[in-house]
Amino acid sequence: MESIWKKTCDSEKRPALKDHIQAEAVVIGAGMTGILTAWQLEQAGVRTVVLEADRIGSGQTGNTTAKITLQHGMFCSALIEKKGEETARKYVQANQAAVEEYKRIVREEKIDCDxxxxxxxxxxxxxxxxxxxxxxxxxxxxxxxxxxxxxxxxxxxxxxxxxxxxQFHPLKFVRALSECLNVYEDTRVTEVEPNLVTTACGSVHAGKIVFASHFPFVNFPGMYFARMxxxxxxxxxxxxxxxxxxxxxxxxxxxxxxxxxxxxxxxxxxxxxxxxxxxxxxxxxxxxxxxxxxxxxxxxxxxxxxxxxTSDGLPFIGGYAADCPDWYVAAGFQKWGMSFAMVSAMLLKDLICGNENPCAEVFAPSRFSSGEIPQLMKEGGKAVKGLTKRFFHLPAETDASLKRGHGAVVETPQGKAGVYKTEEGNICQVDIVCPHMGCELAWNPEERSWDCPCHGSRFDYEGNLLDGPAQEGIWQKSTDIS
Ligand SMILES: Cc1cc2nc3c(=O)[nH]c(=O)nc-3n(C[C@H](O)[C@H](O)[C@H](O)COP(=O)(O)OP(=O)(O)OC[C@H]3O[C@@H](n4cnc5c(N)ncnc54)[C@H](O)[C@@H]3O)c2cc1C
Incomplete structure (x- = not known):
């Protein structure tokens, strides 16, 4: 299940962060959004570091279809109706500028990306x-x-x-553009404080912090889990x-x-x-x-x-939350994240450098107040998250009835568990409570993964993290058939 982009583009691995360093800005995530934002910031003279949990472009950017266009489906009449002509015009202009900026960068940097x-x-x-x-x-x-x-x-x-x-080859582009950037791979950010980003082996102290992690994973403040x-x-x-x-x-x-x-x-x-x-x-x-x-x-x-x-069909690009003035976010691209990655990079560069940008209000995450989001959701999510890890005894009949290559949620005396029988007949058993906010995971037979219907986190059948907002895997235990 590897995309043609991943099959046809290799790159040398960058080292992981192993130190405590300083930067003017740190970008979390090296997908199209993170790399373009870091590149625009560097061009503007802002010394920037990028931290990537996996490899450059390994997230959604490596699995896109990579059309770069302002043509976001049948959107013009609907957008005018919903947001008015002025906002719709700014949306179009921002995306047209993004398309032109890609052309300019490819031409001037001589990037071979088809x-x-x-x-x-x-x-x-x-x-x-x-x-x-x-x-x-x-x-x-x-x-x-x-x-x-x-x-x-x-x-x-x-x-x-x-x-x-x-249209282009997204990985050829993003990997070529990242060559001049200070990127650390295999470096997952585990904690974010007002001006400090911490990973397992090091940290970055920075004036500005940009969340380009596809789904912003700090739940409070911001509450992006309730808005997307x-x-x-x-x-x-x-x-x-x-x-x-x-x-x-x-x-x-x-x-x-x-x-x-x-x-x-x-x-x-x-x-x-x-x-x-x-x-x-x-x-x-x-x-x-x-x-x-x-x-x-x-x-x-x-x-x-x-x-x-997002609920209104526009992405969130701008300040993360009112009480974190040095945090920025770019997310909610509605499957048009090639052009929106560039819109984000140009807009965030302007915000960080103190320049005016005509689209700032259109995409501002603060266009929704957190008052609109029911308190219940916040508390409910927190409460379930507190569940302790459980040990499951898998009933013997489940093992017998499950076909090889199939997964299912089963009832055990200790509650629900997720089980998958490998092609070799081994059983992999996982907790199906999502570590992000405690929702129950569902089996995805297409990808043989455990997927969260609430916020979209995903885990492989052994419980390893595939996609955020969760930032850790799910608990796995070897089978104990009672
Ligand atoms: C099937 C499909 C087709 C699409 N086709 C198009 C298209 O043709 N045109 C278009 O415009 N858009 C398209 N899109 C949308 C587009 O692919 C995405 O919006 C875009 O790739 C998102 O890029 P990103 O950089 O924001 O996210 P990602 O590429 O997912 O990058 C985020 C990065 O952050 C990293 N990360 C996450 N958490 C952490 C952490 N704690 N610490 C460090 N790093 C972390 C991840 O490992 C990842 O590499 C498509 C989407 C889909 C689903």
Missing amino acids: LTERDACVYSGDREKLRRETEAARKLGIEALLKEQIELPVSCAGAVCVPGQV HQERSYVIALEHAGELHGMYIGDGKDTLSFRQYGPYLLLGGQAHRTGENREGGCYDRLKEAAKQMYPESRPAACWSAQDCM
Whole structure:
């Protein structure tokens, strides 16, 4: 389940932090957001250190489809309606500036990352909706074109297309850009204080702290866990599917995404809230759709990723919380985190350097007050988190009935446990209480992982942490069959 980006881009490992150091700014997370933010800060003369729990680009950035576009689906008319024309225009301008900034950096830094210019299109079966969207896009200053015929083998009334957008190889880009930066890999931040970031083997004292960890993991202040959920979706790389010229996304629920990379057509879809797994196989359904549309095609790779979704559809970019004036955050990208990573980097650089930025208010996390969030949630989460680790006795009939390669939640005399039977017939047993805020994990048969339906943390079947906001694995115990 490795993405084509990870398969085709290697880089030398950076050392872990082993010291107590000082910096003007520290960035937590070396995905696209963290690396771009550190790069922009360094360009502005701010001495910056990046701390990464795993490898550069190993998170969602290594599993994206990597279209860089201001065309975020059928969004213009909806955004004008929800937020007004002025805010919608600023949203568009920020993302257009982000696309141009990528082009500039690739050109000036001579980065070899397969960046190519394409039209970005949203297709729909609803002709009237397409007409309205084209009009709304033009009102916001986008040179949108309404095309009645498109190259995809889908039934639709046409597409709204925006020229001059780009696609690239995200890991080639992010790893090349990070070469001049001070990045520590295998360095998980475990504690954040007002101007101090602590890891297992060292710490950074910094004037400014940026959370670019995909999901901001400090719960209080900020309460980002109550303002976002995560959504997972799936991608297959198809060989022998012909060649696409544009980048496409469908409108509505259960939509598909298309782009070309070299000989591969990347087909994405099957989105669902993380932890709320769908019946049947997401990969199987995507493969079935591929077979219908491209009968000659053959899947060469498949992978999945997730992103944070906010309640008003806009990301959180700006100050972390009123009582932490030196903390900043960039999250909630709604699956448009390539352009939003650059929007974040440019905006956070301005905020940290004290420059004006016209979008600061549009994306400010403070646009919601914490007063809106029920106190109950806060207390409830804390209470469950306090549960002590438990030892489970797995009933013998569970072991007998569970098929190899399958996982399930089982009732034991001590309460619920998560069990997985490996292909070799060994049982792996884990606690299914999420260490982040105590929600019950659900088995994800697609990825053979334990996923949290509340905030999207994920763990492999042995209990190791895969995705935050949790910052530690789940407790595992060898089987004790009673
Ligand atoms: C299937 C799919 C397709 C997508 N396709 C597109 C697309 O075509 N175009 C687009 O614009 N967007 C797309 N997106 C969205 C985009 O991929 C993401 O928004 C983006 O990659 C997020 O980047 P990031 O740097 O914020 O997060 P990440 O890449 O996840 O980086 C966060 C990093 O922080 C690290 N970290 C976490 N906790 C700690 C800690 N305590 N200490 C140190 N490090 C830590 C992690 O290890 C990770 O490397 C897609 C999303 C999905 C799900």
